[in-house]
Amino acid sequence: MAASLTLLVIVAVTIRAALYRSSLAEPIAERVEVVSPITAWKRVIEGLALLDLGVSPYSGDVFHETPLIIYLFHFLVDYAEITFMLADVIAAVALYMAVKDFNKQVFRKQKFALEANRYPADCLELIRSPTEMHYIPLKVAMFYLLNPFTILSCVAKSTCGLNNAVLALFVLTTIKGNVLLSAIFLCLATYQSIYPLTLCAPAMLYLMQHQYIPVNPRRASFWWFVVQYLFMYLGSLFVIVCLSFFLLGSWDYLPSVYGFILSVPDLTPNIGLFWYFFAEMFEHFRLFFLCVFQINVFFYTIPLCIKLKDHPVFLMFMQLAVISIFKSYPTVGDTALYLAFLPVWSHLHRFLRNIFLVSCVLLACSALFPVLWHLWIYAGSANSNFYYAITLLFNVAQILLVSDYFYAYLRREHHLTYGLYLKKKDGSEATLVLK
Amino acid sequence: RFQGDQLLPYTHVLLQNLLFSFSSGTQSVTVENFLRVLTGRLPPSTPRSKRLLSDDRSNILIYLTGHGGNGFLKFQDSEEISNVELADAFEQMWQKRRYNELLFIIDTCQGSFGNLFKYNLNIYFFTLFVFQHQPDLAIGVHLMDRYTFYLLEFLEDIHPASKANMNDLFKVCPKSQCVSTPGHRTDLFQRDPASVLITDFFGSVRKVEITTETVNLTDPIKFIHTITKLHPHPDPPLLLFLLHPPSSPLLPVSPQKPKQKDWHPPDGFILGLWTLILMVFFQTYGVKHLKHIF
Numbered sequence: 001m002a003a004s005l006t007l008l009v010i011v012a013v014t015i016r017a018a019l020y021r022s023s024l025a026e027p028i029a030e031r032v033e034v035v036s037p038i039t040a041w042k043r044v045i046e047g048l049a050l051l052d053l054g055v056s057p058y059s060g061d062v063f064h065e066t067p068l069i070i071y072l073f074h075f076l077v078d079y080a081e082i083t084f085m086l087a088d089v090i091a092a093v094a095l096y097m098a099v100k101d102f103n104k105q106v107f108r109k110q111k112f113a114l115e116a117n118r119y120p121a122d123c124l125e126l127i128r129s130p131t132e133m134h135y136i137p138l139k140v141a142m143f144y145l146l147n148p149f150t151i152l153s154c155v156a157k158s159t160c161g162l163n164n165a166v167l168a169l170f171v172l173t174t175i176k177g178n179v180l181l182s183a184i185f186l187c188l189a190t191y192q193s194i195y196p197l198t199l200c201a202p203a204m205l206y207l208m209q210h211q212y213i214p215v216n217p218r219r220a221s222f223w224w225f226v227v228q229y230l231f232m233y234l235g236s237l238f239v240i241v242c243l244s245f246f247l248l249g250s251w252d253y254l255p256s257v258y259g260f261i262l263s264v265p266d267l268t269p270n271i272g273l274f275w276y277f278f279a280e281m282f283e284h285f286r287l288f289f290l291c292v293f294q295i296n297v298f299f300y301t302i303p304l305c306i307k308l309k310d311h312p313v314f315l316m317f318m319q320l321a322v323i324s325i326f327k328s329y330p331t332v333g334d335t336a337l338y339l340a341f342l343p344v345w346s347h348l349h350r351f352l353r354n355i356f357l358v359s360c361v362l363l364a365c366s367a368l369f370p371v372l373w374h375l376w377i378y379a380g381s382a383n384s385n386f387y388y389a390i391t392l393l394f395n396v397a398q399i400l401l402v403s404d405y406f407y408a409y410l411r412r413e414h415h416l417t418y419g420l421y422l423k424k425k426d427g428s429e430a431t432l433v434l435k
Numbered sequence: 436r437f438q439g440d441q442l443l444p445y446t447h448v449l450l451q452n453l454l455f456s457f458s459s460g461t462q463s464v465t466v467e468n469f470l471r472v473l474t475g476r477l478p479p480s481t482p483r484s485k486r487l488l489s490d491d492r493s494n495i496l497i498y499l500t501g502h503g504g505n506g507f508l509k510f511q512d513s514e515e516i517s518n519v520e521l522a523d524a525f526e527q528m529w530q531k532r533r534y535n536e537l538l539f540i541i542d543t544c545q546g547s548f549g550n551l552f553k554y555n556l557n558i559y560f561f562t563l564f565v566f567q568h569q570p571d572l573a574i575g576v577h578l579m580d581r582y583t584f585y586l587l588e589f590l591e592d593i594h595p596a597s598k599a600n601m602n603d604l605f606k607v608c609p610k611s612q613c614v615s616t617p618g619h620r621t622d623l624f625q626r627d628p629a630s631v632l633i634t635d636f637f638g639s640v641r642k643v644e645i646t647t648e649t650v651n652l653t654d655p656i657k658f659i660h661t662i663t664k665l666h667p668h669p670d671p672p673l674l675l676f677l678l679h680p681p682s683s684p685l686l687p688v689s690p691q692k693p694k695q696k697d698w699h700p701p702d703g704f705i706l707g708l709w710t711l712i713l714m715v716f717f718q719t720y721g722v723k724h725l726k727h728i729f
Contacts, residue, residue: 051698052697052698054698071700071704071708074698074699074700178719180715180718180719181715181719184715239711243704243707243708243711246701246703246704246707247700247701247704249701
């Protein structure tokens, strides 16, 4: 397996290197679907140039990345391509190792449940076997590395790749059960864009189960663990924020980075939902809708946590998807991260209802994005409504994908508890509905 | 060749253009260009050779000759610059620290309009009522006025180590010889004129080729044609800028934009960050943890 992983890494690096050398690198780096005002490489260069001239990089509305990125690229700006390729490779390898460990745990739990006879007799075909699970980590790494979204994001040198790498490392350290490192990587991811904050909950749930602490709000050990984790998380966040202050000597990165993410002043079109709404909105209601949209990202955490209490890794997947869809400046790189998890749930394929529709819509939208952009901006025969329609369709497809997997997962769990062929009270076949 | 050169009447000695001669083309010597060069408000495409790249250690000599009147100077006989405009330009230069000391010689008729300047600093004024000098027999018009002649004669004796000071310059053209009234105004200058060396303003070391050859003007028709095209009267307006930073003559002055220096992260930050990383590393990757991770 390590050999095939190495081969995969080599192929991926070759593709990226080939694209870097080709003439496509420049147009890709300017596509609004691939880079956003936060993640654009052009802005990183601009920020570094401003710093060399003695001016704060956050003056003017140019640079919206964190000071640690400045520190990183101050030394690595000449090796930027290698850095981003390395970030992709690190993310893929981290996901590979995480999924391998997760599979082991899944299989172990299943074995215990089988021995305890917890499964009804007719759902034995739903039981997973090690042979089918053997290639899943490799498929995960492949889905991440060879995904066109990731390749585009890497060739454009979008800092989303670094964010993905940090999130992948967070997933790895959480699944391995290392509390401190999980808190630190989550803190780094949150420090870069605020939204991974919601990943605290699945991380805490998973780590509690890993340490056999019962997930019961009435018990003191639950709260003690929550306090520990939050202390580590908030403490490292505080340390990193103060360290960033010392890098540049001023606090003006706070409004530039976090104020920018939260208050969405830049309405460049992207694949997200914010720009069109805020472009057409009256100023009077702007704050209200801003709050509504931002709360929308964080809102799904609590209900999902309650429902998926026993399945924290799936909760992490759902949470990552929700962040990628509803964040203020999404790019295709964010989509690529949660799409990489899909092979982990490949055993749900028999319960997925909309997969054909979703895949067609996603492919069509990905193809239509540049077409309608061209029609809108260059040819002038379309307007922003066309592009926003495609954006909406893309996001609807993503939401449909996520909810479909949610349905399939819950349905499988239900079958594992109540049997595969369900009968209503009068003996006829029952249908399951997700309420 | 007649653009920007001064012709001595008898020996046809050509004085090469001095360090920064702006009169490279008659069409570029306009009031607007002159003021733009002085104040530095030039379009970004202007080459460096056409810019006055002075800073607050530069001494500037401005020598204006041509026609003038009460309160104004003529540029190329088609435009005028008034004393107020010049005063404003000098004030802008002073505010932006574009000169240390400025010597302003006005070699025109009624050049005393400089007396009306009120608020500039560090400016030396030389004014003059111009009177025509000997006519040149070959060309037939007056080529130079007396003041210029005597000034040139005086300046030819100045070498870079000369100790002649401003008072000597004032005495170059007494009334008996110049038949005009030279004036100077030193109240805007902060130093005593006797302590100011001529070479502070005139001392730019520049290769001057003096030739004793005669110039054979073979085509008389074209020659006069050139003269009348330039100027109906003897002196084409001549602007000489001599830039002399006191330290060394030919060193280019520093540009106005901020210097590019590489930014480095502060040492405390690097120390703190790597200490933290090492601490976390050793906290997690103690030897007994290693086999769990890998």
